[in-house]
Amino acid sequence: MKRNDRRLVVARTLSLLAGAALLAGCGSAPRPRTVSLTIENLAFTPATATVAPGDTLVWTNRDLVPHTVTARDGAFDSGSIAAGATWTYVAPRTGTVAYYCVFHPTMQGTLDIH
Ligand SMILES: [Cu+2]
Incomplete structure (x- = not known):
């Protein structure tokens, strides 16, 4: 193997390792x-959900009647x-x-988003 070829292999290997680290969730973010989240027996579970910005929240209505997920400050309204349906919201900030x-x-x- 020529010296330049070996350098290329090393560079490719490092790049693959960096990609794997990103996929594994390493890094700052x-x-x-x-x-x-569940809507059941006329209650939201968990009542307080601690999540991060960018997380996708999925409420599933397990009751036999319709419900809403409505922010008091108007930020969202499902x-x-x-009954049996889901609603999805991405925590923005x-x-x-x-x-x-x-x-x-x-x-x-x-929602405690931090
Ligand atoms: Cu309701």
């Missing part, structure tokens, strides 16, 4: 996660989520957002 169900205002939840 963690990969966005998908976080599952509209009616039918840090902050604490209180939300509730428009149909059943005693149903309350909190």
Whole structure:
């Protein structure tokens, strides 16, 4: 093997290792996660979800009646989520957002995004 060929192999190997490290989640920023939340028995579970900006939140309505996921500050509103259906929202930025169900205002939840 010529010297230049060997350098190329080393460069390619290093580049592959760097790519693998990125895929493994190394580095300063963690990969966005998908976080599952449940709507069941007229309650959001977990009632307080701690997530990071960029995380995808998926609420699944396991009740037999429709619900909403509605931010008190107007940041988001799912509209009616039918029984058995899901609603997805990507947490945009840090902050604490209180939300509730428009149909059943005693149903309350909190997103702690940081
Ligand atoms: Cu509801």
